[in-house]
Amino acid sequence: MAILVDQDTRVICQGMTGWAGTHYSAAMMEYGTNVVGGVRPGKGGSHHINLPMFNAVAEAMTETGANASMVFVPPPTAADAMIEAIEAEMPLVVALTERVPVQDMLRVRDCLKGSRTVLVGPNSQGILAPGLCKIGVMATGSERKGGIGVISRSASLTSEVTAQLSQAGLGQSTTVGIGGDAVHGLSMRDSLELFLHDSETQGVVAIGEIGGAEEQELADYMAEVKPKIPVVALVVGRHAPVERRMGHAGAFQKGIGDAQSKIAALATAGAIIADSPHLVGETMRAALQVAAA
Incomplete structure (x- = not known):
C-alpha cells in the first residue's frame, strides 16, 4: 500500500x-494523477491546460476538493506559497522548488509547528506511488507496483534504485524524495515511520548522502523501534573532502555529516549497507530472502 498518496489524491x-x-502538471495527468486545478494570484477564473485556475489555495481546496498541492513557485516567493498552503490546512504539500533561501525555510518550519500539513521538500523530486499517483518531476517507465518503500535525498539515485529494484523483481509501494536542502519538511526518520506503519511494506531502501544529520536520526529511530522488515541503506560521498560544500545546499560537512559516520551509525542500528549504488537492488533481494527463511 502506498504512503502519503493514493488513487484518491487530488x-x-x-x-x-x-x-x-505547465510541463510537469501535464506529465502528471498523463501518468494518471488527478490534477484538479492551479493557483496563481490574478489568474483566478481562467483556465490553463484545461484546468480551472484560482487566486488562492483555500479557494482551490473549496472548489475542487484538493488534498495535495505541489509548489512550482520561484525561490524568492516559494516559502510564501508553502505557508499559504499550510495556513489553508492542505494535508500534503510537495515543494519542488530549488534554492529556497534558508531564512525563508525557517519561517516555513515555524508555520508547520502544530499544523495538519505534511511538507515534502523543498528541492524534492516528489512522490511516486507506481500506477496510482505521481507528484513531481521524476522519470517514469522503470517503476513497478510492489512492497518496497524508497526514501531518498537524491533524485538521480532514486531513479537508479527504482530501476534496479524493478529489475530484481521487486516493485515499489512509494518513492519519497525528501529534498536535499538543509531545512526541509518530512525527514528520513518520518518517512520510515510511515512505511513501518504500513502492513504491506516488505522492505525499505534509504538513500543518503553527506551533509546534515538525517541519516544519524534515522539510525537512532531504527535502534529504538528495531524494524522487523529489512532496511537497506546507501550513503554516497565516501570520498568527498571533509568540510567542503559538495553539490546542493544540504551536502555540507562541518564536524558532522561525513559518509563513514553515517554508514557506521546505520549499520550499528541494524541497516543492511549497500556498498555501491549499483548493488542496492540485489542487496534488497538478498535481504528479503534471508528474512523469509
Missing part, C-alpha cells in the same frame, strides 16, 4: 502557469 499546482508547472 492535486493542485501552485505556480502552474510557469513553464515547469
Whole structure:
C-alpha cells in the first residue's frame, strides 16, 4: 500500500502557469494523477491546460476538493506559497522548488509547528506511488507496483534504485524524495515511520548522502523501534573532502555529516549497507530472502 498518496489524491499546482508547472502538471495527468486545478494570484477564473485556475489555495481546496498541492513557485516567493498552503490546512504539500533561501525555510518550519500539513521538500523530486499517483518531476517507465518503500535525498539515485529494484523483481509501494536542502519538511526518520506503519511494506531502501544529520536520526529511530522488515541503506560521498560544500545546499560537512559516520551509525542500528549504488537492488533481494527463511 502506498504512503502519503493514493488513487484518491487530488492535486493542485501552485505556480502552474510557469513553464515547469505547465510541463510537469501535464506529465502528471498523463501518468494518471488527478490534477484538479492551479493557483496563481490574478489568474483566478481562467483556465490553463484545461484546468480551472484560482487566486488562492483555500479557494482551490473549496472548489475542487484538493488534498495535495505541489509548489512550482520561484525561490524568492516559494516559502510564501508553502505557508499559504499550510495556513489553508492542505494535508500534503510537495515543494519542488530549488534554492529556497534558508531564512525563508525557517519561517516555513515555524508555520508547520502544530499544523495538519505534511511538507515534502523543498528541492524534492516528489512522490511516486507506481500506477496510482505521481507528484513531481521524476522519470517514469522503470517503476513497478510492489512492497518496497524508497526514501531518498537524491533524485538521480532514486531513479537508479527504482530501476534496479524493478529489475530484481521487486516493485515499489512509494518513492519519497525528501529534498536535499538543509531545512526541509518530512525527514528520513518520518518517512520510515510511515512505511513501518504500513502492513504491506516488505522492505525499505534509504538513500543518503553527506551533509546534515538525517541519516544519524534515522539510525537512532531504527535502534529504538528495531524494524522487523529489512532496511537497506546507501550513503554516497565516501570520498568527498571533509568540510567542503559538495553539490546542493544540504551536502555540507562541518564536524558532522561525513559518509563513514553515517554508514557506521546505520549499520550499528541494524541497516543492511549497500556498498555501491549499483548493488542496492540485489542487496534488497538478498535481504528479503534471508528474512523469509
